[in-house]
Amino acid sequence: MTARARDLGLGAALLAIAAFFGHGALGMRYFTSIGPGPGFFPRWLALLLALLGAATLLRALLPRAGAGEPPPEELPGAAGALRVLAMLGAVAFVALAMERIGFAPAMLVASLATMAALGLRDMRVVLPVSLAASFGAHLVFARWLGVPLPAGWLGY
Template sequence: MKIKSQRDFGAGLMFLAVGVSFALGASTYDFGVSARPGPGYFPMLLGLILAVLGAMVLFKALTLETEDGEPIGKLAWKPLITILGSVVLFGLLLPRLGLAVALPLLVFGASAAGDEFSLRDALVSAVVLTTLAWLLFIKGLSLTLPLWPAFLG
């Protein structure tokens, strides 16, 4: 079998592997039922959806012919490290600085990874995402996430 699009093949393989690993990791938690989902329900569902999407992209890469074969380009190390670093920093800072500080830092860090950084766009995204996260996770789901830094209250 010939790989007709290296880029789609690599992306499909990555999505499939990440989806399957999330689904396997979620299988160690209680699944529950649809009416009362357990802690493993949502990660399992997302993992399976990601694996199915990855399989579809992988199948497309093996069946559709492209003109140049769409070779996989160079790995963009700077954006990859910047975004991963922002996510790790968010995880480390959330318990100490709260959602209102850690999430905007994540947004600004991840936005800086792109070629077209706009301070106004990053600021709007940070405000909107922080407000939505506060409404969803703290107000809606009553999770015990700190909103403000620990030293403030």
């Protein structure tokens, strides 16, 4: 990814976000009889973001865009992207399942899957860590410290 491509993408994204918030703010009252209304602040913020987005786009379109800047971060390769997606999938699974099957079983499945996806296969490490991060954490936080965590079939 070049600095120019990065900034073109960023500028476009900022304009889209500004359009979303600006459109929403237009539906709110800008000024009331006592002073600024709920649409006042978001409207100005959306305008400012749109200007910043336009400035970012314009800079990216200049002939010497990115010259003298440090090289941008590389996009992940296929293996790196898969590991990132595995991590996201694990957290999404916990968010989806924790109130249905309980925190500990959901976290146990997510931990086992994550460590497998990240290339750690030694069960002498994987199993105790997964149990500690799930049932152990539930025991400490929910049972001993009274932190409310959703419990499932086994009371965990």
